[in-house]
Amino acid sequence: MRRLTLRTVALGYLALILLGPLSIVFWRAFEHGFGPAWSAVTTPEAIHAFRLTIEIAAIAVPANTIFGVLCALLIVRHPFPGKGLLNALVDLPLALSPVVVGFSLFLLYGRTGWFGSWLSKHGVQVLFAMPSMILATAFVSIPFVVREVVPVLREIGTDQEQAAETLGASQWQVFRRVTFPAIRWAVAYGVVLTTARSLGEYGAVSVVSGRLGGQTETATLYVSDRYENFDIVGAYSASVVLALMAIVVLLTMNLLRPKEGVH
């Protein structure tokens, strides 16, 4: 009886907060049939927005993956002074408002910013262009690979790595043959989380991009632009595409989760 009550409460809450809103988006998008929804997401502007989102992720995610693996190795295997600060900075994007992230980049690369004045003198456009959008996306998605890899590195210990070293393996060989195979599922899981966060970024990119339609407008910015222009079908159809991408991410997360190794 108690069990049934708890189940009802839990599932009721989820229906109210999660499932209801999600299913309604699909309904709103296809309210007038499949045709209008399809033509809304295949306009040149929509396609450009989705392509831009993917291009940004294609740079930010690999960069954060390499950084994440190196950073985790450093934290677990090579303690150094200042480790606490490094840890705090890596975790910060989990707790910091994306608007503040975007604004910080805006200040650094703006006309009067430390880098902005020098860069504009040399004709490099960072703000309101791809570079700042990539930096913003990299900032908000920096923690995930590190956070997934650190516990696994701790768990596997150093016995095998030391054995390989004693047998004459170089440091690169040790990493490639011993360490990496042990952490690859954690890396993969981290990459999925990083990708999800990159594709969905809105606040930070909104500040640094200038939101120039057809130029610096990502998929999420496109959604809000359509909504602000009272193009409800356009906004909800693009949302459905993003929601489908999110569902693909969820499925991948669930495929990878049992292999995390820790459990």
Next chain:
Amino acid sequence: MSPFSGLTLGVVVSYLSLVVALPLAALVWQSTKSGSTGFWQSLTSPEAVSALELTLLASLAVALVNAVAGTVIAWVLVRDEFPGKGVVNALIDLPFALPTIVAGLTMLALYGPRSPVGIDVAYTRSAIVLALLFVTLPFVVRTVQPVLQELDHELEEAAESLGASNWQTFSRIVFPNLLPGILSGVALAFAKAVGEFGSIVIITGNIPFKTEVSSVYIFGQIESGNTSGAAAASVVLLAISFGVLLLIGALRFWATRHHA
């Protein structure tokens, strides 16, 4: 330190500086430019104060609801069996995977002017709480779930066989073990709620003194060119984020000492 780890350290520190540390330094620098009086004036402007109050209040409410709902959901996912449990478990992460702007639109579709269930909370403070509950859902569930999974059943059985009631078993055995997990999940949810932007910006209408939260206030100040106002409010949010992370670090330390 070997050459390999020396190089690693160089790469890691440079990348982190470029992406995270330098922008934040620029922000802090900007906030000091107007001097302490200027900073204080920006900080205490009525609109900024009202936005911060609303942000903290709504985030606190959301954190408390999550403490209860998240624990119940984690409990049901670990201890209960029902058809479709795998799907429900997978769906918990949806708010993480779904772009926040889409989350905002979904809330508007269900709880806005054209609500099919007749609940219209658009442009009210309830809308903020609803949107925040959506985006913060995974935190408590995902921190409590693994602890519950590893919790030894025998302890509870021992308590029950010694005559403890259901409630006593929960409050004396289960709850103390879950507490560090619940608290760090709640802290993360709180931090996320304080900074949330995308899911709120549509459904609240951003009415100053009524539904304008700090992140939206900052966005408005940037757009209208009030850099020092935006910087002051941003530094406050940055300090809150650091504070919450410190708290979570302390909780983790406490939890591991508990086990040892």
